[in-house]
Every structure is written in C-alpha cells, then in structure tokens.
Amino acid sequence: MKTLWLMILGRLGLGLATLLAISVIIFSAIEMLPGDLAQEILGQSATPETVAAFRSELGLDRPALERYLDWAGGIATGDFGTSMASRRPISELIAARISNTLFLALYAAAISVPLALVLGLLAALYRNSVFDRLANVTALSSVSLPEFFLGYILIFVLAQSGLFPAVADVTAEMPLGDRLYAAFLPALTLTLVVTAHMMRMTRAAIINLLASPYIEMARLKGVPRGRVILCHALPNALAPIINVVAVNMAYLVTGVVVVEVVFVYPGLGQLLVDSVAKRDVSVVQAASLIFAAAYVLLNLAADVLATVSNPRLVHAR
Known part of the structure; x- marks a missing residue:
C-alpha cells in the first residue's frame, strides 16, 4: 500500500509539473498571436488613445512574465479572471x-x-x-x-x-x-x-x-x-x-x-x-x-x- 501511495504522489507531482508546462505553452501561444489584441476587440475605428487606454485596462502594457504570474496565481486561487467580450467572470x-x-x-x-x-x-x-x-x-x-x-x-x-x-x-x-x-x-x-x-x-x-x-x-x-x-x-x-x-x-x-x-x-x-x-x-x-x-x-x-x-x-x- 505504501508503494501505491508513493506512486500516486509521484504521478500527482508529475501531473502538476505537466500542467505548469502546459500553462506556459498556452500563455506563450496566445502571446505569439499576430496583431494587437486591443485593436482587434475595439475594431479599426477606435482611436489610438482609446486603444492605449484599453490596453492599460487589460494589462497588456505590462511585461509578459508579470501577466503570466498574475494569471497563474489567480488560477491557483480559483480566479480565472474576467471575459474580455462579455465582461463577466x-x-x-x-x-x-x-x-x-x-x-x-x-x-x-x-x-x-x-x-x-x-x-x-x-x-x-x-x-x-x-x-x-x-x-x-x-x-x-x-x-x-x-x-x-x-x-x-x-x-x-x-x-x-x-x-x-x-x-x-x-x-x-x-x-x-x-x-x-x-x-x-x-x-x-x-x-x-x-x-x-x-x-x-x-x-x-x-x-x-x-x-x-x-x-x-x-x-x-x-x-x-x-x-x-x-x-x-x-x-x-x-x-x-x-x-x-x-x-x-x-x-x-x-x-x-x-x-x-x-x-x-x-x-x-x-x-x-x-x-x-x-x-x-x-x-x-x-x-x-x-x-x-x-x-x-x-x-x-x-x-x-x-x-x-x-x-x-x-x-x-
């Protein structure tokens, strides 16, 4: 039984490490998408000032590592953030x-x-x-x-x-x-x-x-x-x-x-x-x-x- 519990704990640790790596891949893939996310959401008619203000609201003006740590920390506490489209949790x-x-x-x-x-x-x-x-x-x-x-x-x-x-x-x-x-x-x-x-x-x-x-x-x-x-x-x-x-x-x-x-x-x-x-x-x-x-x-x-x-x-x- 001890061997089984050790195996389960080892698999859990490996699973957490895998999820951590997957979270990095997901975040990096989103970051590599072409175009400006704020511009895409607001449309081509938005003024540069509006786009800059929206980027600041979304936190897109911060470094990628800082945004990833905030996102991963929120998920660890059960907070997935707010939808950009519907503004709902x-x-x-x-x-x-x-x-x-x-x-x-x-x-x-x-x-x-x-x-x-x-x-x-x-x-x-x-x-x-x-x-x-x-x-x-x-x-x-x-x-x-x-x-x-x-x-x-x-x-x-x-x-x-x-x-x-x-x-x-x-x-x-x-x-x-x-x-x-x-x-x-x-x-x-x-x-x-x-x-x-x-x-x-x-x-x-x-x-x-x-x-x-x-x-x-x-x-x-x-x-x-x-x-x-x-x-x-x-x-x-x-x-x-x-x-x-x-x-x-x-x-x-x-x-x-x-x-x-x-x-x-x-x-x-x-x-x-x-x-x-x-x-x-x-x-x-x-x-x-x-x-x-x-x-x-x-x-x-x-x-x-x-x-x-x-x-x-x-x-x-």
Whole structure:
C-alpha cells in the first residue's frame, strides 16, 4: 500500500509539473498571436488613445512574465479572471458550460464502455468467426472516420428523418429524459469513435492471455470456453482494459470540442470555439487549461486503476 501511495504522489507531482508546462505553452501561444489584441476587440475605428487606454485596462502594457504570474496565481486561487467580450467572470461562464460537457461525456461513456467490453469479449470468444471479422471491420471504419464526418452522417440519416434533433439544445431545467433525447446524436457520435478502440484492446488483451499455460490447463480440464474467458482470462486482462477505458474517458472529456460545434451543443468546447472567434483570449486560456487538467487527472486515474488491478505492480519483488 505504501508503494501505491508513493506512486500516486509521484504521478500527482508529475501531473502538476505537466500542467505548469502546459500553462506556459498556452500563455506563450496566445502571446505569439499576430496583431494587437486591443485593436482587434475595439475594431479599426477606435482611436489610438482609446486603444492605449484599453490596453492599460487589460494589462497588456505590462511585461509578459508579470501577466503570466498574475494569471497563474489567480488560477491557483480559483480566479480565472474576467471575459474580455462579455465582461463577466470567467468562472461563471465555465460553470454554466462544464456541467453540460460532463453530462455528454458520461452519457457517451455509459453507452460505449459496456458495449465495447461485451463486443471485445464476444470477438475474443468467437475469434476468426464472421462476427469477429465484421466487428473488426466496423471498428476500423469508425476509427478511421473523423468525428465531424460521423456527426454529419448521423444528422443526415437520423435527424433528417425526424427521429432526433440535429441541434442538441439542452438546458439545466430540462427533465432528464428530454436531455438524453436531445443529446443522443452527439453522444452516439462519441460512442462510435471510442467504442472501437476499447473493443479492439479488450479483444487483444483476452486473446494474448488465451495462449497462457494456465488457460491451456483450464481447457484440458474441460472448462467451457466462455467460463475460461470470463473467470480466468478477463481478471488478468483488467489492467490494460482499465487503462484504455480511462484513456478514452479522458478523450471523451477533452475531445468533445468538434462534436459540440457540429451539434451546437452548449458545452465547454462550444464556449472555447466561440471565444476564439471573438478573440476572447482569457476564456480560451481558461478553457484550454481545464481540458488539459481533465486529461492529466484521468490519465493519473488510468495509471492508478491499472496498478491496483495488477497485484504484481503493487507488490514489487
């Protein structure tokens, strides 16, 4: 147990260092954008005096290092600053959107994770069968197609027929059933993208273990093939399966930007794209850092769960 806690603390330290490096990259990338930010916000008709006053109000006349330290210090205390476009606190804008993004990610996860595990187990159980080949072809096809293309196909097939709305307009006041119905197409798009990867990893992990001596011994004893996979192979394949599931959960949270734009879903990804269009760099910085933090934390969870599921990693010899 001590080794596990030391590993978690080490991963947390590495994650904090990674977030620090990402924050520097985000801030530096914003700084390298061409043009004058104050001029872009005020428009070409603004006088030089107005632009200079607005630059002073935004703090753009201060050195970049000083502005970065103020920004990073504010984030460390929970203060993301104020939106340049709406003049509202960024924390309010993000709080209104992040719950929708998490809802969409959990919705897609609730569909994709059980589906991927069942398909992976069946593909391993009926290896080289027609079902296995069909599942692999379908998985490779869905992985090869980008999210926006899958989204537009689903809109053409399911929304044009009137089965589901093409615009996923959800609000916090909507009943759960209505939210699930409105967000079905974006959730299905994410499901098609991540299910294939998880299914193929589950299949590969099970098949690799089927050649192990203890599996051969179970077969020689006459244990049914389904029980061999469920009771003998699956527990020992949990580490890579949990790892790939957690990594795909990280993708579901951070990779919703394109899907939210396609379906005009009011989430954090849509807020990020709208802020880029408005040159609202303070919101762009905050949203980008939140996505990075979610990815780092979920990868940490993947490492911890994979280690816990494999006693050989917890109790080192």
